[in-house]
Amino acid sequence: MSGSPVRPTTHVARHGLGHLRPKLHFSPSAGFMNDPNGLLHDGERYHLYYQFAPGPLAVHGHICWGHALAEDLYHWHDAPTAIRETADGQAFSGCALIDHRNDSGLFAGPGPQNIVAIYTRHRDGRQNQWLAISQDGGLDFEEPAGINPVLDIGSDSFRDPKVFFHAPSGRWIMVVALARAHRIGFYGSGDLLHWQALSEFGPEGMLGIDYECPNLVELDIEGGGRRWVLIISINPGAPQGGSGSQYFVGDFDGERFVPDPQGLRLLDAGKDHYAIQVVEGLPSDQATGIGWLGNWQYCQEVPSEGWRGVMTLPRGLGLRRDWMGGLSLVQHVRGLEPLRVPIARPRIDSSLMPDQPLTDLDLPVDAAVELLLRFHLESLPTAPPGRGGRLVLCFGNAQGERLEIGYDAASHQLWTDRGELRGFSHPFFSQRSAIALGPDRREVRLQLIIDGCSLEMLAQDGEYSMSSMIYPAAPLDRLAIYVEAGQAGFGQLELNRLQSTLTRS
Known part of the structure; x- marks a missing residue:
């Protein structure tokens, strides 16, 4: 004889739900929000793109890219939807960057206004990587005809690209999750349009069901020096239950990431931190990340008045020698003073x-x-x-x-x-x-x-x-x-x- 199913419950006093709406952390005005995407400083303002499902139910589905703008990472103003769901699929997680030199050839010429988004299109069991460009300061994106997808390996679990320019090798590097295989793929490109496989990392650390939302960033060490950090989110299967994030410290030579033998580290010991992304376009000594405060085990069922989803405050990122002699990620909230x-x-x-x-x-x-x-x-x-x-x-x-x-x-x-x-x-x-x-x-x-x-x-x-x-x-x-x-x-x-x-x- 089976018992009754356990159901989530919400008990709200006469105060309603208004006290649950953050006053400082970014949350959508309505709808459902999860991973931050395309975090970018364009030289004048910050762009926060994010996974967004519009609609009063505030649950995941028909994903597009929401968008907000700020001058200081706190005073966010809503902008129109930046990348929409199309007949080619939903717009899953990805990144934004500035093609200063016009390596892609998709702009009129070099310049700081050349904003590119690279992201996953998801449709009917197929996931591949697409490219779109903005010619109005990152407000709206168009997918140039005849170029997409820019990377397709025929997989149903191949997502969440993060792209940056690697100066020593003189090329663009993409890190992307081969999710169900528990591998991170490294690809290189000279023009953002044609990608060559370089290497793979994994399976390593916590595996769970899927790898997601990788980031690779070089961080300062307190006291001097710099090292590379590879961040991988997993869902489900984190030690706290559900979704969580881990990181590895190591070396990257422009082709392959080799971790130190200190093993994996948890990025956050709480239940509700996921999919951190590092802001593109900041000086190397100002590395900053924003993550999603939530857990896929219950994020679509938490109390709601037509909205769900909260971002972390911006966190400065660095490395510090810990009591064991290894390097630990250090996070500090930026800009509160x-x-x-x-x-x-x-x-x-x-x-x-x-x-x-x-x-x-x-x-x-x-x-x-x-x-x-x-x-x-x-x-x-x-x-x-x-x-x-x-x-x-x-x-x-x-x-x-x-x-x-x-x-x-x-x-x-x-x-x-x-x-x-x-x-x-x-x-x-x-x-x-x-x-x-x-x-x-x-x-x-x-x-x-x-x-x-x-x-x-x-x-x-x-x-x-x-x-x-x-x-x-x-x-x-x-x-x-x-x-x-x-x-x-x-x-x-x-x-x-x-x-x-x-x-x-």
């Missing part, structure tokens, strides 16, 4: 009783908030057997909902717990995530940003990342900080309101 409005800088007395909050602060319910925290935590001899001191941040409301973020001194682990939020329930919507910060990390540095239904958390100056979607039934308007079985010293505790940059109903 002019948006900060201080709310509180409380002085904390950590000698208070463990069952009393060290501080209890009001939170604005109409804006994103940022918490900057630096603390040193030691366990007390009276700590219960098998565990150490813990510092707990509790974001709550009068309805009894709690979002808990904490650090355990004995295991050096950071955790999030969204299990006591009542706005969404789903069998795959895992309540808890955790990550180990390495041995002897009793001093912890955290940056938390809560904005509508999104939580981004960076630890140890960006060496660790944990991103989660959160769905309280009512706004979270209180923050309490507790220390359990430990003694904490605070070097920094700053709570900031972040000015709204995105107007949405």
Whole structure:
């Protein structure tokens, strides 16, 4: 006898869903959004293209390229659909670039206005790579007659090209996912129209069902030097469940990527970070990525008022030597400084009783908030057997909902717990995530940003990342900080309101 199916549920209080709409993170005005595509700085402004399914149902299907513009990666303005679904298929993920030298021969001549998009067309079990050009500053694209597809290997799982110019070899490089084969293909071209196979990478690391959305970028190492980083997203099959992203550090000679023997690394330890893409057109020391906050296990079922999908804030990218001697990806949120409005800088007395909050602060319910925290935590001899001191941040409301973020001194682990939020329930919507910060990390540095239904958390100056979607039934308007079985010293505790940059109903 079979039981009743488990169904996702949404419990919304009298507040409706307005409190879930981000004020800072980009989300579509309506419809469904997933992967960022064609992230580009054209010398004057940023372009954010993205996978977009229009329509009131806000679910995946009939995919085209949505488009937004900004001068600073925050104040986004909607633009018309850039690449549409056609009889040749849906417009799946891809990239945008500037053909400065007119290598393609598709423009009137060289110039910074020569914007090219390369992307996957998907139709009837066939996936191949197409090229379109824009002659109006990236607002609208046309597919020149007689050239497409520019790359077709007769596959039904061949997608998500990312193209960049590799100066040492003097040619364009495409990295593209042979998704079901768990391989990344490397192709070279002199004109963006004719592509030669160079090499393949994989299967390596986490395999899951499909490889998707590869990126290859050369990043600065703190203290000097540069190395190549290959980012691969997988879906499903990530350690957290569903979709996730991994990266490899190594060398690229213009033809082949060879990873270091340190093995794979997770790009984010949370449940909801996927398909990061690096912005094209920025100086090499300003590498910046934007990812999609979501998980394919439940992204089409989360609470909605006609829209679904949120992007991460822009993250600067680099590399740092970690405690094991390997190189770890470092991420830091770019450009927040002019948006900060201080709310509180409380002085904390950590000698208070463990069952009393060290501080209890009001939170604005109409804006994103940022918490900057630096603390040193030691366990007390009276700590219960098998565990150490813990510092707990509790974001709550009068309805009894709690979002808990904490650090355990004995295991050096950071955790999030969204299990006591009542706005969404789903069998795959895992309540808890955790990550180990390495041995002897009793001093912890955290940056938390809560904005509508999104939580981004960076630890140890960006060496660790944990991103989660959160769905309280009512706004979270209180923050309490507790220390359990430990003694904490605070070097920094700053709570900031972040000015709204995105107007949405």
